[in-house]
Amino acid sequence: MNLFRHFNDLVREAAASLDGAPSDINVGPITVEPPRDPSHGDLATNAAMVLAKPLRQKPRDIAEMLVPAIQEMDGVALVEIAGPGFINIRLGDGFWQARLTEILRRGTSYGDSEMGHGDRVNVEYVSANPTGPMHVGHARGAVFGDALASLLEKAGWDVTREYYIHDAGAQVDVLARSLHYRYRVALGQDPGPMPEGLYPGEYLIEPGRELAERDQDRWLDADEQEWLLPLREFATDRMMALIRADLHALGVEHEIFTSERKLHADGRVEEAVSDLEARGMVYTGVLEPPKGKLPDDWEPRPQLLFRATEWGDDVDRPLKKSDGSWTYFAADIAYHFDKYKRGFPQMIDVLGADHGGYVKRMVSATRAITGAKTGGLTIKLCQMVQLLDDGQPVKMSKRAGTFVTLRDVVDRVGRDVVRFMLLTRKNEAPIDFDFAKVTEQSRDNPVFYVQYAHARCCSIFRNAEKDVPGLDTSSEAVHAADLGLLKHPEELALIRLMTSWPRLVEQAAEASEPHRLAFYLYDMASAFHGFWTRGRDAEDLRFIHPDNPELTLARLALVDGVRTIIRSGLQVLGVTPIEEMR
RNA sequence: GGUCCCGUAGCUCAGCAGGAUAGAGCAACUGAUUCCUAAUCAGUAGGUCACAGGUUCGAAUCCUGUCGGGAUCACCA
Numbered sequence: 001m002n003l004f005r006h007f008n009d010l011v012r013e014a015a016a017s018l019d020g021a022p023s024d025i026n027v028g029p030i031t032v033e034p035p036r037d038p039s040h041g042d043l044a045t046n047a048a049m050v051l052a053k054p055l056r057q058k059p060r061d062i063a064e065m066l067v068p069a070i071q072e073m074d075g076v077a078l079v080e081i082a083g084p085g086f087i088n089i090r091l092g093d094g095f096w097q098a099r100l101t102e103i104l105r106r107g108t109s110y111g112d113s114e115m116g117h118g119d120r121v122n123v124e125y126v127s128a129n130p131t132g133p134m135h136v137g138h139a140r141g142a143v144f145g146d147a148l149a150s151l152l153e154k155a156g157w158d159v160t161r162e163y164y165i166h167d168a169g170a171q172v173d174v175l176a177r178s179l180h181y182r183y184r185v186a187l188g189q190d191p192g193p194m195p196e197g198l199y200p201g202e203y204l205i206e207p208g209r210e211l212a213e214r215d216q217d218r219w220l221d222a223d224e225q226e227w228l229l230p231l232r233e234f235a236t237d238r239m240m241a242l243i244r245a246d247l248h249a250l251g252v253e254h255e256i257f258t259s260e261r262k263l264h265a266d267g268r269v270e271e272a273v274s275d276l277e278a279r280g281m282v283y284t285g286v287l288e289p290p291k292g293k294l295p296d297d298w299e300p301r302p303q304l305l306f307r308a309t310e311w312g313d314d315v316d317r318p319l320k321k322s323d324g325s326w327t328y329f330a331a332d333i334a335y336h337f338d339k340y341k342r343g344f345p346q347m348i349d350v351l352g353a354d355h356g357g358y359v360k361r362m363v364s365a366t367r368a369i370t371g372a373k374t375g376g377l378t379i380k381l382c383q384m385v386q387l388l389d390d391g392q393p394v395k396m397s398k399r400a401g402t403f404v405t406l407r408d409v410v411d412r413v414g415r416d417v418v419r420f421m422l423l424t425r426k427n428e429a430p431i432d433f434d435f436a437k438v439t440e441q442s443r444d445n446p447v448f449y450v451q452y453a454h455a456r457c458c459s460i461f462r463n464a465e466k467d468v469p470g471l472d473t474s475s476e477a478v479h480a481a482d483l484g485l486l487k488h489p490e491e492l493a494l495i496r497l498m499t500s501w502p503r504l505v506e507q508a509a510e511a512s513e514p515h516r517l518a519f520y521l522y523d524m525a526s527a528f529h530g531f532w533t534r535g536r537d538a539e540d541l542r543f544i545h546p547d548n549p550e551l552t553l554a555r556l557a558l559v560d561g562v563r564t565i566i567r568s569g570l571q572v573l574g575v576t577p578i579e580e581m582r
Numbered sequence: 583g584g585u586c587c588c589g590u591a592g593c594u595c596a597g598c599a600g601g602a603u604a605g606a607g608c609a610a611c612u613g614a615u616u617c618c619u620a621a622u623c624a625g626u627a628g629g630u631c632a633c634a635g636g637u638u639c640g641a642a643u644c645c646u647g648u649c650g651g652g653a654u655c656a657c658c659a
Contacts, residue, residue: 031599031601033601034598035601035602036597036598036601036602036603036604036605037602037603040602044601049640052639053639083601084601084602084639084640086601086602129659166659169658170658170659171658171659287656288656290584290655290656297657298656298657299656300656301656301657303656303657314585315584317656318656318657320657321657322656322657323657325657327657327658328659329659332659352653353586353587353652353654354653354654355653355654355659356586356587356653356654357585357586357653357654357655358654359585359586360585381586381587381653383587383588383652383653384652424595424596425594425595425596426596428587429587429588429595430588430652430653432594445621446607448621449607449621449622452621452622453622455619455621456618456619456622459618459619460618462618463618463619467618500598503598504598507598507599508598510599511598511599515596516596516598519595519596519597519606522596522606522607526606529622529623530622530623530624532618532619532622532623533614533620533622533623533624534623534624535617535618536614536615536617536618536622536623537614537624539617542617542618544618580619581619581621
């Protein structure tokens with residue numbers, strides 16, 4: 001239950017049935033929110049202020065009229081008018097205790113929402129070129145996309161996770177040539193130093209050997225035309241296997257892998273373009289030179305263009321290169337057309353910020369495809385990750401073969417750390433990922449802080465069994481505990497925080513911002529750690545009371561609630577809830 | 583020059599579809615460890631929310647402009 005929405009509905013009803021309220025009164029702007037200052041109460045509504053204008057009365061007077069109805073609502077203990085006309089609502093202990101019961105009953109499904117109405121949405125992420133292992137730069141999009149997909153699932157969408165394999169461009173030709181070089185070496189030839197522009201990374205040595213073993217000297221003296229295609233396929237298959245393994249190490253999974261090459265081979269590009277053409281969206285023309293800095297080799301040339309400007313872009317965009325082959329953009333149109341036809345009117349692409357210039361044209365193309373002026377495709381950009389080692393930037397160049405692979409990072413600091421760190425920032429802000437910092441298990445590192453809270457919860461359960469002989473700590477027993485015993489302000493504060501989880505899930509999903517979960521979990525952990533330490537001085541606030549099994553059981557219910565919420569959040573982020581830290 | 587993103591405490595960042603006195607971590611300072619895991623906690627100090635207008639009961643949040651930083655800018659992907 002999202003209690004804020006629950007009470008918002010009730011308050012809107014009350015507002016609509018006020019004496020003298022016109023039948024068409026707009027209650028939309030009325031909100032019920034947690035006040036920033038908890039001393040103001042549990043809920044605050046702006047209803048009186050919002051209604052002041054349409055009702056032509058003072059906010060405070062309207063508040064007076066609303067109070068009786070609000071006082072009647074289930075769970076409401078106290079209603080006050082404050083400030084310019086806020087109505088502050090305090091809910092009774094019983095209401096909060098009932099929420100804890102709800103949390104325990106629902107388990108990690110607590111917070112699941114029906115906001116998405118089961119609508120299908122396709123989330124495409126990673127889509128790294130199959131020309132080598134993943135590097136850290138890819139990790140952010142991977143983790144973000146994965147967490148976003150999980151978040152949307154939790155919020156009620158039917159999510160499909162997809163990876164677009166860029167196996168058709170010039171970069172895979174380079175890959176094939178690089179493989180051929182390694183293949184020749186594997187067969188004992190000395191091809192000399194690797195030519196400029198090939199991928200020098202060592203990850204192609206092994207595939208080169210495998211190819212030599214499989215095909216022997218079949219491609220050794222053959223023309224490039226003969227071996228380019230088969231080697232391209234061989235190499236991209238190998239590279240995709242690498243990438244999948246890297247993703248697996250990061251805990252990222254996709255359900256669907258779509259090959260760009262296959263789109264071309266199946267004639268999907270022609271199909272998509274002719275579909276647009278049939279609707280007058282395609283023409284041959286000459287583009288204006290780009291404003292500002294002119295590329296050295298710019299020359300006016302007629303090209304096949306898509307009328308992107310009709311769908312919100314700044315200029316029309318080329319579909320064919322000067323040599324007559326399709327642009328990447330054309331293939332991408334085909335790809336999104338394909339997704340649309342597969343039943344995804346809603347799509348999300350997760351891209352690196354260096355693709356920012358691509359957003360408008362792709363969004364406009366998708367609108368042209370679906371014929372909708374809005375909606376369709378949403379693109380989430382992830383800013384760059386700067387890799388540092390103790391404050392010093394780590395230089396990387398894929399061309400020079402010097403880059404830190406994702407696998408290196410995962411092996412060194414662990415998957416949970418990588419995931420949490422990359423998710424503890426909103427996607428639009430750049431991240432400095434400092435090896436030295438994330439490696440140390442300090443409080444500078446929020447992952448351990450949150451995991452520690454979860455482990456502490458588990459530890460309390462372990463100790464309770466030990467310290468309270470004969471205590472039944474099974475979930476049945478805990479769920480049946482007398483929660484009426486939980487009435488200390490600190491206990492209720494913990495429950496309140498747990499109760500804001502469903503609202504948070506919905507807001508994070510609405511904004512497509514999984515980082516909010518990470519911050520929430522940090523808050524939840526902080527509140528729990530605080531309560532735990534309170535028990536050092538005040539023995540009555542400890543969880544375990546050997547001489548009072550009833551209270552122990554109630555406290556265990558509280559702990560179980562915290563544990564459930566943290567586990568539920570970590571689950572969305574793809575981070576392991578550790579049960580014991582040593 | 584166009585487009586997109588960012589600008590909040592010394593540093594790194596939150597700030598919830600505008601809401602009451604702007605928050606956390608790090609760093610600094612004070613304190614808590616015979617006690618359920620101190621990988622923790624309690625406290626002190628620190629801000630003209632880049633700047634200027636506008637919208638309104640009310641702006642860090644929305645709009646316009648300026649300044650500063652980053653990304654990107656026909657045919658690559």
